[in-house]
Each structure stands twice: as C-alpha cells, then as structure tokens.
Amino acid sequence: xxNLHRRSLIKALGASALLSAxxxxxxxxxxLRPLYIDGLSFLPDSLDDLAASGLSAYLCDISAIExxxxxxxxxxxxxTYNACIKSIADAGKRVSxxxxxxxxxxxxxxxKNARESGRxxxxxxxxxxxxxxxxxxxxDEFYQKGLRVMQLTHHYGNSFAGGALDSDEHGGLNxxxxxxxxALVDKLNDSGIxxxxxxxxxxxxxxTIAASRMPVVQSHGAARAIVNxxxxxxxxxxxxxxxxxxxxxxxxxxxxxxxxxxxxVEHYLAQLKHVARVGGIDAVAIANDYPLRGQENLLKLNNxxxxxxxxxxxxWHSLRAxxxxxxxxxxxxxxxxxxxxxxxxxxxxxALKDAGFSAADADKIMGGNWQRVLQQxxx
Numbered sequence: 228x229x230n231l232h233r234r235s236l237i238k239a240l241g242a243s244a245l246l247s248a249x250x251x252x253x254x255x256x257x258x259l260r261p262l263y264i265d266g267l268s269f270l271p272d273s274l275d276d277l278a279a280s281g282l283s284a285y286l287c288d289i290s291a292i293e294x295x296x297x298x299x300x301x302x303x304x305x306x307t308y309n310a311c312i313k314s315i316a317d318a319g320k321r322v323s324x325x326x327x328x329x330x331x332x333x334x335x336x337x338x339k340n341a342r343e344s345g346r347x348x349x350x351x352x353x354x355x356x357x358x359x360x361x362x363x364x365x366x367d368e369f370y371q372k373g374l375r376v377m378q379l380t381h382h383y384g385n386s387f388a389g390g391a392l393d394s395d396e397h398g399g400l401n402x403x404x405x406x407x408x409x410a411l412v413d414k415l416n417d418s419g420i421x422x423x424x425x426x427x428x429x430x431x432x433x434x435t436i437a438a439s440r441m442p443v444v445q446s447h448g449a450a451r452a453i454v455n456x457x458x459x460x461x462x463x464x465x466x467x468x469x470x471x472x473x474x475x476x477x478x479x480x481x482x483x484x485x486x487x488x489x490x491x492v493e494h495y496l497a498q499l500k501h502v503a504r505v506g507g508i509d510a511v512a513i514a515n516d517y518p519l520r521g522q523e524n525l526l527k528l529n530n531x532x533x534x535x536x537x538x539x540x541x542x543w544h545s546l547r548a549x550x551x552x553x554x555x556x557x558x559x560x561x562x563x564x565x566x567x568x569x570x571x572x573x574x575x576x577x578a579l580k581d582a583g584f585s586a587a588d589a590d591k592i593m594g595g596n597w598q599r600v601l602q603q604x605x606x
Contacts (some may be wrong), residue, residue, distance in 0.1 A: 233283035259342055266446040266476030267352065267425075274328045276519040279569045283342040283594060284332055284422075285515075286446050287306065287349035288374050289318040290358075295440035299547045303383045308365060311358040314373045314424075321348060331373050335602035336475060338473060350601065352376035352423065352446070356387045363414045371417050375605055376446065377415060378423040379408065382458075386412050388435070391457050391503030392551050396508065406433035414439045419606035422469065441604050442472035449483045450501045456553025458483055462505045468507025471565060473602065475595045476514030477502065478522045479522075479566055481535070482558035490532075490563045492578050509599070511592045513575060522559035523566035528569055534558035558598040 265285035271277065291314035292304040322329045330349035341348035351373045357380075359365045363573045369377075379388040383401055389402025404412070412435055421538050422443040424432045434445055445468055451459040460475070468475050477498045481490035502511045520526060525535040536558050545552040565574060572593065579589040 231271070236350060239270050260337075260345075260578065261372050261573075261597065262590065262594035264338070264513075264597035265572070265577075266444075266597065267478070267513055267515070268515045268519050270321060270349065271519045272409070274325055276569060277328050277347040278345075280347075280519045281570070281572050282347050282462065282519070284338045284348035284350065284351045284597070287318070288354055290353045290355070291338050291350045297383070299549065301549070302542070304381065305357045306353055306355040306381070306546070307359040308358045311353055312372070314342065314366065315353075315369060315374060318351060330410070332375060332601075334605045335598060338598055338601065346444065350375045350605075352378065354378045354423075354426070355381040355385065357381075357385050359387075359411065363410060366411075366414050366420070370420060372402070372508075374420060375471050375601075376421045376423050377442075378425050378446070379404075379411070379427050379435065380425045383488075384428070386433075389431040391426050391428055393428055401428050401430045403428075403430045404535070408435070409438055409588035416440045419604065421601070421604045426458075427463050429461050433467055436467045436471050439471065442475040442600050443468060444476070444512075444600060446476045447478035447516045448475065449477055449480075449498055450505075450507075453498060453501060454483055454553065456483055456488055456556075465505045465510070472600065473510070474512040474600050475510050476501050476512040476597075477504060478514040478516040479562060480505055480516060481532075481560050481563050482539075486521055486556060488559055490560050492563060492565050492574070495563055495566060495575070496578060496582050508591055509596055510590050512570065513593060520563050520569050523572070524561050525567055528564060530564035532562065532564075535561045549604070 245477050259280060262281060263282050265282055267286050267288055269288055290306045292312035293310055295305050296305045297303055322331045328346055330337055330346045330348045332348040337348040353374060355378055370485040381392045382392045384393045384402050386405060387408035388404055393402050404541060418437060422435060422439055424435060424443055424445045425447050437446050445460060449459045451461045465475050484490060485494035501512050524538060528535050543554055543558060576589060579592060
C-alpha cells in the first residue's frame with residue numbers, strides 16, 4: 228500500500244469514527260454553538276474572551292521563551308525545558324482553577340464536551356522542540372502535563388529540524404530533518420502528540436511528512452504562491468500535509484497574506500481558496516497566532532496599520548540583511564482590520580458563506596477539519 232493510499236484510508240477511517248462518536252441529533256441540536264476551532268492562540272488575560280470568541284476549542288501555545296542573541300546579531304527565542312515545564316504546569320493550574328470556562332483538551336472527545344457545556348477546550352502546544360533538551364523521555368513529561376501538539380522549530384533551526392528563516396533566497400540553507408529529528412518524530416507518533424510543521428523549512432516539512440505514521444499539520448501559516456516569502460509554504464508542502472490527512476491553518480498576520488497595500492477579508496479568503504485548490508477542502512483550516520482579541524498593539528491603535536507595522540521593522544530589516552527570501556519587500560500592514568477582532572471566527576464564517584462556500588465546506592473550514600485530525604492523532 229502506498230503512503231498516499233495509507234493516508235487516504237486513515238482520513239476516511241477518522242471521518243467515520245468521528246461521525247459514529249456523535250450521538251444522534253447532536254449536529255442538529257439548536258442549543259449547540261457552531262463548531263469553531265482555532266489553530267493557534269493563547270490563554271487570555273480575561274476569561275470573558277473565551278465566550279466572546281465563540282470558540283469551542285483551540286490549540287493553545289503555552290510556551291515560555293528565553294531570548295537568545297545569535298552570532299549574526301539577530302534574535303531567536305528558545306523554548307527551553309526549564310521554562311516550558313514550568314509554563315505548562317502554570318497553564319494547567321489556570322485551566323483547572325477555572326472549570327466553568329476552560330477544559331484541558333486531552334483527546335478529541337473534549338471538543339464535544341466543551342461544546343455541549345459552553346466551555347472552551349484548550350489543547351496545549353509548544354512552538355519548538357528546543358524544550359526536549361537532554362533525552363526523548365522529556366516528551367513523556369510534557370505529555371503527562373497535558374502537551375498534545377509540538378512544533379518542531381520556531382523560525383530558526385535547532386538540533387532536530389531546519390527553520391523557515393534559515394533558508395536564504397537561493398534555498399542554500401534549506402535544512403532537512405536531522406537524525407535526532409527522525410527519532411523525535413517517532414517518539415511523538417508513539418506518544419499521541421500532533422506534529423506541527425509551522426516555522427519549519429520546506430525540506431524539514433517534507434522529511435517529517437514522509438517519516439510520520441500519523442497526519443501532520445501546519446497550525447499557522449500562509450501560501451508562498453501568493454506571498455513569496457520564507458515564512459510562507461510552497462504548494463509542495465501544502466499538498467503533502469493534505470496527503471498525510473493533516474490540515475493547513477491560515478493565520479492572521481497580513482504581511483504574509485498579501486502584498487497589496489490594504490489588506491482585506493478577500494485576501495484572507497484567497498489564501499483559503501488556494502489551500503483548497505492545492506490540498507482539497509479537507510486540508511483548509513483557520514488559525515490566529517495572536518491573542519483571542521487580536522494583535523493587542525494594533526487594537527490600541529484602532530488598527531492603524533501604518534503606525535502598527537513599525538514595531539516589526541527592526542526585526543524585518545535584520546532578516547533582509549541576511550537575504551532571507553521575502554524580506555526585501557517592505558511590510559506596510561500587520562492585520563486585516565475586520566478580522567483583528569474577538570468575533571473574527573463568526574466574521575470569517577459569514578464571509579465564507581457570502582463567497583459561495585457550501586454550508587458543509589464552511590463547517591469543515593471553521594472547525595470540522597481540525598476536529599477530524601485531533602480525533603485521528605490524539606490517544
């Protein structure tokens with residue numbers, strides 16, 4: 228059986244299991260909120276944001292970082308073991324202290340539980356495998372504390388994987404998955420932890436997909452065919468993620484969604500449509516990568532992109548000096564104003580329907596695809 232056939236079978240079995248797990252009439256129950264699942268956000272300062280967002284569940288980055296100055300003078304942010312083992316414990320305590328609003332997502336069943344009880348399930352994620360510093364058994368420690376999604380790297384490479392921003396304009400530093408990385412992929416598969424390719428180099432992404440026995444995802448990203456940038460994914464990667472049975476979450480960072488001077492909801496829809504053309508509707512998903520309310524500084528500026536983009540320019544120019552793909556284009560915006568809002572999910576849902584997506588396809592994009600993958604991977 229080929230990998231493609233095997234992955235198609237996994238996807239079909241996962242969808243069948245998901246439907247059979249739902250009690251009769253659940254989908255039609257008027258009391259249930261729409262199924263909205265976000266590919267990446269954070270625990271909010273105000274728990275009132277949970278209900279306001281309308282989310283049934285989301286992948287929740289609980290990382291803690293240490294700022295590291297690299298040899299070339301640019302900054303990287305390492306998710307170290309000590310920082311993350313403390314941050315995941317702190318996050319777990321906050322969830323357990325607020326059982327009326329939060330539910331720690333340990334299996335896909337918790338999405339249904341949260342949806343029926345009016346709570347929000349949070350699936351803990353760490354943005355980078357740097358936290359696995361000494362031995363693979365540290366993965367077990369994080370799993371026991373609730374980790375269910377692990378990103379292999381963040382922007383730059385580590386001992387496991389190549390980073391998206393390690394790739395120069397000629398692809399000469401497009402680093403592959405390392406031998407340690409292959410061992411980590413096996414460990415994550417065995418542990419029932421979802422592998423997240425966000426921030427990985429294209430070659431690391433393709434190597435990981437080929438090695439993984441389970442679907443993999445990119446929780447938050449965009450298409451390079453639309454914005455030719457190292458942080459955006461080539462079609463080959465999007466297609467391979469889809470073939471694995473995984474999903475590709477399109478995020479809210481507008482300078483990676485469009486090069487137009489004024490970002491709009493139509494530009495966001497164009498990204499979703501591109502993923503659907505390349506990988507099929509079952510691969511399309513929503514992501515944020517900002518707090519639930521939105522990018523905080525832009526909200527304070529009433530979504531004034533011309534002013535808000537200034538906070539990114541020093542970092543942007545440092546990568547331009549390294550000739551990393553796409554940083555030669557000066558960013559002029561940060562957010563799509565209409566979507567930099569606590570109600571972004573319902574606004575996207577409305578936009579999908581207005582754009583002619585069927586109700587069934589819109590439901591997949593808004594949460595059904597995420598639910599299917601979590602059902603297949605989490606044990």
